[in-house]
Amino acid sequence: MSTNISVDxxxxxxxxxxxMCDVFVYQRAALIIFPIFYCLVFLISLCGNxxxxxxxxxxxxxxxxxxxxxxxxxxxxxxxxxxxxGRVTYYIRQFDWPFGDxxxxxxxxxxxxxxYSGIAFMTCIxxxxxxxxxxxxxxxxxxxxxxxxxxxxxxWLLVSLETAPLLFRTMLHDHRGRRTCMEYFTFEGSRxxxxxxxxxxxxxxxxxxxxxxxxxxxINLKLSRTAKQNPLTGRSGRSRRANNIILLILLTxxxxxxxxxxxxxxxxxxxxxxxxxxxEMRAFKVSLQVTVSMMNLNCCLDPVIYFFAxxxxxxxxxxxxxxYLSTPAPxxxxxxxxxxxxxxxxxxxxxxxxxxxxxxxxxxxx
Numbered sequence: 001m002s003t004n005i006s007v008d009x010x011x012x013x014x015x016x017x018x019x020m021c022d023v024f025v026y027q028r029a030a031l032i033i034f035p036i037f038y039c040l041v042f043l044i045s046l047c048g049n050x051x052x053x054x055x056x057x058x059x060x061x062x063x064x065x066x067x068x069x070x071x072x073x074x075x076x077x078x079x080x081x082x083x084x085x086g087r088v089t090y091y092i093r094q095f096d097w098p099f100g101d102x103x104x105x106x107x108x109x110x111x112x113x114x115x116y117s118g119i120a121f122m123t124c125i126x127x128x129x130x131x132x133x134x135x136x137x138x139x140x141x142x143x144x145x146x147x148x149x150x151x152x153x154x155x156w157l158l159v160s161l162e163t164a165p166l167l168f169r170t171m172l173h174d175h176r177g178r179r180t181c182m183e184y185f186t187f188e189g190s191r192x193x194x195x196x197x198x199x200x201x202x203x204x205x206x207x208x209x210x211x212x213x214x215x216x217x218x219i220n221l222k223l224s225r226t227a228k229q230n231p232l233t234g235r236s237g238r239s240r241r242a243n244n245i246i247l248l249i250l251l252t253x254x255x256x257x258x259x260x261x262x263x264x265x266x267x268x269x270x271x272x273x274x275x276x277x278x279x280e281m282r283a284f285k286v287s288l289q290v291t292v293s294m295m296n297l298n299c300c301l302d303p304v305i306y307f308f309a310x311x312x313x314x315x316x317x318x319x320x321x322x323x324y325l326s327t328p329a330p331x332x333x334x335x336x337x338x339x340x341x342x343x344x345x346x347x348x349x350x351x352x353x354x355x356x357x358x359x360x361x362x363x364x365x366x
């Protein structure tokens with residue numbers, strides 16, 4: 001998994017004509033659309049991922065392999081959510097970053113850390129479900145809590161090592177009186193940049209997508225064979241839940257991550273053939289901002305995966321909301337006692353002061 005770069009088509013080594021190309025030509029639209037979008041993403045992600053962490057951590061429970069991966073995914077999304085107010089301000093000020101270079105570097109690091117830790121944990125969940133469903137009696141040590149914790153630590157270590165260099169170089173660039181943050185021209189342009197980005201997209205996106213598709217296909221084939229042999233087992237809740245997890249991950253992957261990476265790959269291929277014109281660069285800039293927004297949407301969809309993946313979490317969330325929505329009935333117990341007393345009194349009258357009935361009456365009334 002390699003760190004990718006959010007690409008702005010302005011290259012410092014281009015011709016004088018292209019250096020004069022202003023790619024920020026849709027400031028008025030961005031002033032309205034992107035702040036509203038990122039505000040909604042911030043609120044949904046904050047509520048969704050906070051609920052995941054709250055419900056998961058409020059009671060001590062034994063984590064299994066899937067829940068451990070999903071909790072780490074929620075932590076990654078929660079950290080990224082902290083950087084969203086800065087992006088909202090950035091778009092409101094028309095691509096002008098007011099918080100200084102250090103916070104711009106931190107926001108950039110959180111952005112890439114969330115993107116590629118999310119891809120890594122989704123891939124791990126798919127492999128975990130594959131081992132559980134297709135090879136239930138083989139390689140089960142890979143699903144042990146000890147091994148899964150080690151895998152999670154390894155993912156965080158690799159992501160940190162790959163994104164840490166972003167903290168040691170400026171992410172700001174002066175552009176026509178504004179200080180842009182996390183744009184392509186903050187990186188040194190070179191002829192090797194398209195090749196590096198294509199390699200990064202292949203390792204960071206194409207390979208994980210291939211793994212998830214293979215896992216989903218193998219699980220479906222296994223469930224189909226099981227359903228033919230034993231229809232009751234094939235329709236079991238565990239089988240449906242395993243299939244739904246992979247399907248939700250695949251849909252999230254395709255919806256959020258595919259547009260961004262495919263957009264970069266096609267533009268890098270075109271750039272390898274020749275320097276894009278100004279109109280092409282502006283069109284790519286617009287498409288890049290849209291695809292980046294779609295990729296940031298993953299922090300809102302990940303709690304949905306958790307809701308359908310972990311049965312106990314779903315039950316706790318439902319009971320939590322039922323507890324808040326249901327109205328208390330302080331007199332229900334009294335009404336029950338009174339009803340019991342009436343029944344007992346009726347029985348007491350009919351049994352002519354039977355000692356057993358008197359004893360029951362005193363027990364209820366007490």
